Amino acid sequence: MVRILFSAPPGLWAEYRAPLTRALDEAGIKAEIVTGTGDPAAIDYVVFAPGGGLSDFTPFTGAKAVLSLWAGVETVVGNPTLTQPLCRMVDAGLEEGMVEWVTGHVLRHHLGFDRDICATEPHWDQRVPPLARDRTVAVLGLGALGRACAEALAALRFRVLGWSRNPRAVPGIDCHHGAEGLRPVLEQAGIVVLLLPRTPETEGLIDAERLSWLPEGAVLLNPGRGALIDEAAVLAALDAGRLGHATLDVFRTEPLPPDHPFWRHPRVTVTPHVASETRPASAARVIAENVRRAEAGEPLLFRVDRARGY
Template sequence: MRTILFSAPPARWPQYEVPLRAALAKAGIAARLVNATEHPERVDYIVYAPNGGLSDFTPFTGCRAVLSLWAGVEGIVGNPTLTQPLCRMVDAGLEEGMREWVAGHVLRHHLGMDAHIVNPTHDWAPIAPPLARDRKVAVLGLGALGQVAAGALVGLGFDVLGWSRTPRSLDGIACHHGDEGLVEVLTRAEIVVLLLPLTAQTENLIDTERLAWMPRGTVLINPGRGALIDDDALLAALASGRIGHATLDVFRTEPLPAEHPFWAHPKVTVTPHIASETRPESAARVIVENIRRVEADEPLLHLVDRARGY
């Protein structure tokens, strides 16, 4: 019988215990699921989320894989004590949640909905937006979440540009990569969606120089990682009008401190890291599938490349 340690903030245990046990039973895997142990050497798998109290993986000498509940692994991937295989979370719930959040906020800015929802001057201004096919939207990051978000925007009729560090080819999306590709995408897009992982190469990617490449009035939407954007550079770009609005779901410090200027800024929308929450039922199925794969000596899903950081 295998032992699975659930290492996450205590509030997560009652959310995940039943779905994990159900998924294990359905897969026919006999396992002890625990949220604490005095015998780390007997643990076969760790289900992990940050802030659960686990930072030293050295005692887990028998652990066969660490299975993250989060899509982002920047907080753990550089841990020198983590020598076991690490898998990040990619599941249908995450993908569907991100698709809906991105589509909703792109449509909000494309249609100019704020002017109609909040109209204190009672202006009657029947100015129609362009059709989606005439609006260029860029998605930076074409991994699992970027692909589903970009695909949804294509389905709505938008002219979608994609950018990734390495070459991609996706139906309906004009894909670009590398430094030259980033210039091409950012100089053309009217709405920019950030769905990149946070690595040494992507931290502060959206800085003063790259903000200046964007057409005046560009909308920036970030459900990826807070540190993709230089906050001070963004505030300056908002003040100059280079960026027309920023809708931000992720931040360098979370919760976003009460004194942060983003809260009161008239051109910033703050959402509390809700673009795509891990759903216990669907996440449990992914976790158990990876356990089944290890037991069957099959390749792991969503295995993290330590050199790339994701």
């Protein structure tokens, strides 16, 4: 029997108890799941999300892996006490939710829905939007979520440019990489989607200089990480008319403070970090599969590369 510690913010255990128990049973894993550490050395696996009170992994000398419930691991990957293998969350629920949010907001801006929905006076504006094939969308970040979104947008016939820090190949997507590949991508993008992880290299990536590379009136969508953008630079670009709109789901401080200028700016849409949530049913199956793999001596899924930070 394996012993699993579930360490997450209060309230999550009630959501995960049944699906995680069921997923472990379906995987053929006999497990005891606890929410208190008791004897840390007796714990075989830690299911982890920030906010559960666990910050020192040193006592978990018998733990074979720490299994994150979050796709992003920037809050824990640099923890010097975490020497166990760390796996991030990649599951179908996260991917589907992100694809729906991204395609929905890309289409909203592409078709100009805001112009019609926000009208307060009778109007008959018959401006016809271009076809998707005539609109270029740049997806920055071609991991599991970025790739899925790029492929969905390409299926809608948008011209999709992909950018990543390291070389990637995605069929049907014009892929670029490295510092030298970013400018030509941004210079062509009518809509930019940020789906990069937060690392020292991506912190503040979208700054004043890179915003100046965009075509005038371009739209920025950020469902990735709040730290990817320089907030002051985005506001300045919006005020100058350089940036047409920013639809933002993630922020450096969450919840977004009530006095933050994003709330009041007429060309900013705030969504409350809902672009892609971990769904307990699908996430539990990922956790159970990694436990099964570790017990069988097989490679873990989605193991984090500590040097790269994800």
